[in-house]
């Protein structure tokens with residue numbers, strides 16, 4: 001096993017080849033921010049557990065973000081349990097490497113019982129109600145299991161990708177690092193969600209000719225009336241709004257994020273300004289016909305709708321300021337700096353435009369096929385209530401809008417982990433102390449790392 005156990009203080013022997021010492025009251029799968037948050041709460045309650053992480057703490061941030069990546073959310077929203085952001089720039093935006101460092105420091109701060117380099121390959125329920133986990137380090141079992149494996153397991157790639165000519169270099173947004181990694185020539189970025197827009201900006205600033213196929217993602221201003229829009233929305237209680245009180249209810253989970261950036265201390269992403277500076281904007285990519293790309297005639301609508309959302313957020317802030325009598329500087333509303341010409345072509349010839357690379361900013365898909373427990377809906381999405389599934393002892397943590405906007409982010413996972421810890425403790429009465437599993441083996445009740 002190549003588990004790197006620099007942060008763990010495991011007093012049991014999870015590497016043992018037999019089942020002895022491999023049963024835990026709780027196993028947490030995934031050592032990202034969600035898994036670590038869960039571990040912090042379990043540890044605070046003295047609940048023996050084990051965290052199994054396929055790679056290393058911070059893996060997603062370390063390996064799947066571009067070089068100039070920085071948070072879109074302000075640093076003050078980084079609020080992991082026992083680990084609030086304590087740096088000197090609460091209204092700034094940590095870069096990729098700072099985020100990785102911050103997560104590594106978090107793990108070091110409380111020494112979770114963590115095994116890195118261990119992938120869970122299947123999870124099933126045993127007849128007597130405990131759970132069996134097959135892993136790359138052998139089998140484990142647990143009374144309760146928290147699945148904190150994130151939601152971004154694979155690329156969401158439209159089959160159109162298959163039809164691009166072989167000579168075109170194609171990557172997913174999570175594989176993008178910098179402009180230099182791409183062959184010379186123009187770059188087509190597909191998708192105007194957060195990643196697509198930020199990568200388009202990165203390439204644009206690097207002097208590359210960029211084509212951007214837009215979609216229906218909304219945008220928000222970074223600052224308004226003297227403050228970060230996130231700060232205003234926090235005062236408005238948006239980040240505490242539970243999913244069942246959101247106007248879209250659970251439908252909000254499928255909505256694209258607003259595009260904006262934390263780069264350079266934070267600023268708007270104004271695609272119209274990029275267009276005025278030479279970026280080629282298009283509507284949604286519809287077809288690939290040989291060397292010819294065909295786009296929908298919806299660029300104007302996409303830009304208008306994104307602006308309308310940004311302006312509606314400002315209206316909400318204006319109302320809040322007026323209602324509370326807050327002294328905030330006035331600020332002029334946005335006026336478009338570019339509008340698509342009526343005769344904007346909806347086709348582009350790859351050769352004529354010298355497009356040599358395509359970056360798919362079309363998002364991710366989750367893959368839970370290795371979980372052999374009946375807790376999914378017809379689309380393969382976990383069915384849960386605040387992370388608690390219908391199968392006793394199986395929980396999810398870190399899902400987007402699991403409970404609030406921040407559930408799948410640094411700002412809200414602490415609340416969800418605390419809630420799940422309460423649920424887990426509530427169910428432990430039946431199991432502990434000194435519970436024996438079906439093999440007659442006493443559960444590992446060593447207070448790990450405490």
Ligand SMILES: Cc1cc2nc3c(=O)[nH]c(=O)nc-3n(C[C@H](O)[C@H](O)[C@H](O)COP(=O)(O)OP(=O)(O)OC[C@H]3O[C@@H](n4cnc5c(N)ncnc54)[C@H](O)[C@@H]3O)c2cc1C
Pocket residue numbers: 029030031032033034035052053054055056057058059060061070071072073118119120121148149150151152195397398399408409410411
């Ligand atoms: C491009 C992008 C930008 C983002 N920007 C922000 C932002 O600005 N602010 C913010 O708050 N959030 C942001 N997020 C959202 C969020 O913070 C991240 O997605 C975060 O990584 C989620 O943490 P997690 O612990 O739930 O999942 P992950 O970080 O994905 O961690 C899951 C861990 O589980 C491990 N794992 C997976 N499967 C197994 C298995 N079978 N066995 C063992 N281990 C396994 C993985 O190796 C991984 O380390 C962004 C996300 C993306 C994709």
